[in-house]
Amino acid sequence: VTTIPASEGWTLRQKIRNDGWASQTSGQAYGHVQGNVAILPADLADDFLRFCLRNPKPCPVLAVSDRGNPLLSTLGRDVDIRTDVPRYRIWEAGRLVGEPLDIRDLWRDDLVTFVLGCSFSFEQALAEAGIEMRHWTQGCNVPMFLTSQQTVAAGPFAGPLVVSMRPMTPANAVKAVQITSRFNAVHGAPVHIGKPEMLGIRDLQRPDFGEPVEIRDDELPVFWACGVTPQAVVMSARPPLCITHAPGHMLVTDLLNATLSVG
Amino acid sequence: VTTIPASEGWTLRQKIRNDGWASQTSGQAYGHVQGNVAILPADLADDFLRFCLRNPKPCPVLAVSDRGNPLLSTLGRDVDIRTDVPRYRIWEAGRLVGEPLDIRDLWRDDLVTFVLGCSFSFEQALAEAGIEMRHWTQGCNVPMFLTSQQTVAAGPFAGPLVVSMRPMTPANAVKAVQITSRFNAVHGAPVHIGKPEMLGIRDLQRPDFGEPVEIRDDELPVFWACGVTPQAVVMSARPPLCITHAPGHMLVTDLLNATLSVG
Numbered sequence: 001v002t003t004i005p006a007s008e009g010w011t012l013r014q015k016i017r018n019d020g021w022a023s024q025t026s027g028q029a030y031g032h033v034q035g036n037v038a039i040l041p042a043d044l045a046d047d048f049l050r051f052c053l054r055n056p057k058p059c060p061v062l063a064v065s066d067r068g069n070p071l072l073s074t075l076g077r078d079v080d081i082r083t084d085v086p087r088y089r090i091w092e093a094g095r096l097v098g099e100p101l102d103i104r105d106l107w108r109d110d111l112v113t114f115v116l117g118c119s120f121s122f123e124q125a126l127a128e129a130g131i132e133m134r135h136w137t138q139g140c141n142v143p144m145f146l147t148s149q150q151t152v153a154a155g156p157f158a159g160p161l162v163v164s165m166r167p168m169t170p171a172n173a174v175k176a177v178q179i180t181s182r183f184n185a186v187h188g189a190p191v192h193i194g195k196p197e198m199l200g201i202r203d204l205q206r207p208d209f210g211e212p213v214e215i216r217d218d219e220l221p222v223f224w225a226c227g228v229t230p231q232a233v234v235m236s237a238r239p240p241l242c243i244t245h246a247p248g249h250m251l252v253t254d255l256l257n258a259t260l261s262v263g
Numbered sequence: 264v265t266t267i268p269a270s271e272g273w274t275l276r277q278k279i280r281n282d283g284w285a286s287q288t289s290g291q292a293y294g295h296v297q298g299n300v301a302i303l304p305a306d307l308a309d310d311f312l313r314f315c316l317r318n319p320k321p322c323p324v325l326a327v328s329d330r331g332n333p334l335l336s337t338l339g340r341d342v343d344i345r346t347d348v349p350r351y352r353i354w355e356a357g358r359l360v361g362e363p364l365d366i367r368d369l370w371r372d373d374l375v376t377f378v379l380g381c382s383f384s385f386e387q388a389l390a391e392a393g394i395e396m397r398h399w400t401q402g403c404n405v406p407m408f409l410t411s412q413q414t415v416a417a418g419p420f421a422g423p424l425v426v427s428m429r430p431m432t433p434a435n436a437v438k439a440v441q442i443t444s445r446f447n448a449v450h451g452a453p454v455h456i457g458k459p460e461m462l463g464i465r466d467l468q469r470p471d472f473g474e475p476v477e478i479r480d481d482e483l484p485v486f487w488a489c490g491v492t493p494q495a496v497v498m499s500a501r502p503p504l505c506i507t508h509a510p511g512h513m514l515v516t517d518l519l520n521a522t523l524s525v526g
Binding site: 170173174177178181189190192194198218220 | 432433436437441444452453454455456457458461
């Protein structure tokens with residue numbers, strides 16, 4: 001066991017801000033919490049926060065900024081949302097219009113930033129407990145599926161729950177429930193085990209997002225609420241402006257995954 | 264919510280001891296821990312204790328008596344194992360030779376009593392969380408199955424793991440893992456979910472003990488290590504003398520199920 005340097009998140013953010021570092025963040029700053037980012041005009045932010053609180057499993061809120069304030073002091077030292085995400089996506093009325101490396105020139109004093117937990121945190125805990133993450137082994141993105149289950153709407157925000165799927169043996173599925181139950185801040189316990197048809201999923205080899213992974217005869221598919229849910233919901237609400245991280249290019253914080261575990 | 268009278272276990276034991284009360288204890292002294300009983304000669308007790316410690320999920324030890332001492336002070340006020348079980352079974356070399364209502368005349372100063380946790384404790388917690396116990400609804404015993412998984416042997420004690428099965432929806436299976444993980448003293452988390460063939464179980468409608476229950480299309484079979492495991496193991500070891508409770512006629516203690524929950 002090695003102690004994780006507390007400054008690694010900060011060091012990576014400095015490279016992103018100053019040196020044009022613009023890669024995917026998976027596996028970077030090991031042990032640090034990474035987050036999904038959504039930035040919205042204030043007149044939509046209230047509804048979006050209500051949406052998140054009504055759907056805590058797909059939308060675990062790690063931080064909400066003050067209106068117009070680009071700093072997120074609860075997530076670490078000098079976290080500036082205008083510069084510290086490796087790559088952004090700019091959406092206007094639901095259409096992708098740009099993928100800049102910073103958003104200083106787009107910042108407005110009516111913008112509110114949301115940072116939502118992501119599955120990287122609990123995947124680390126699962127892997128450390130000896131549970132194979134098949135999509136890691138296969139070197140691909142986790143398979144994700146639109147379900148027949150609707151989220152609880154708030155204002156213009158509504159849509160289906162999106163889940164990620166990880167195959168594992170029944171004994172590991174029990175372990176995975178125990179471990180991820182302690183990670184409420186990052187999706188928590190699985191929403192479903194074993195019967196994809198009950199979620200309206202027809203073919204596990206044809207995910208709606210990410211890539212398919214092998215499921216062996218002695219394995220069950222285990223499903224978690226996924227951070228793609230709020231992204232899909234925001235896109236379908238077509239806000240005049242929305243800024244998100246580019247897929248896989250997360251905000252790296254100073255928080256440690258281990259500190260998100262309760263009990 | 265009503266407070267459970269601490270004296271209910273004691274009151275029931277008094278009836279059993281003095282008034283010939285000799286029924287099954289399921290549902291009696293609500294909220295109190297009930298235990299499986301096995302009484303063995305001291306020269307076998309060491310091996311049996313080792314067996315229990317090597318197989319904690321099927322054999323959760325709630326109490327072990329001192330040699331020759333019929334009192335179990337850690338389980339409650341004035342608990343006397345010679346009189347306080349509603350009905351006993353006497354086994355000689357693995358053969359059932361009697362079903363007396365007390366064992367005062369059989370007591371010897373080389374006997375050691377084991378009290379092992381039973382699933383009644385966690386079933387109460389599951390039912391209180393809104394999870395239907397199908398065998399309660401159907402008014403029958405929980406279905407139990409011999410598995411292809413061997414216990415870890417100790418001395419003459421060896422044999423297959425026996426599991427009990429409760430059907431429930433995938434969402435409730437997740438909840439059931441969370442709840443029973445807190446009940447390590449009474450079998451703990453499930454040992455298996457969803458794939459009976461991996462345990463060597465061919466037909467869920469033909470249990471080896473207990474009775475079959477309905478499993479619906481939207482349900483998974485969830486399997487827990489079962490207290491019948493040590494009973495079967497002791498029988499097959501054919502000790503010269505062994506005294507157990509009669510099925511369903513458990514030792515009722517002063518402990519509360521709620522206090523067995525950790526976290």
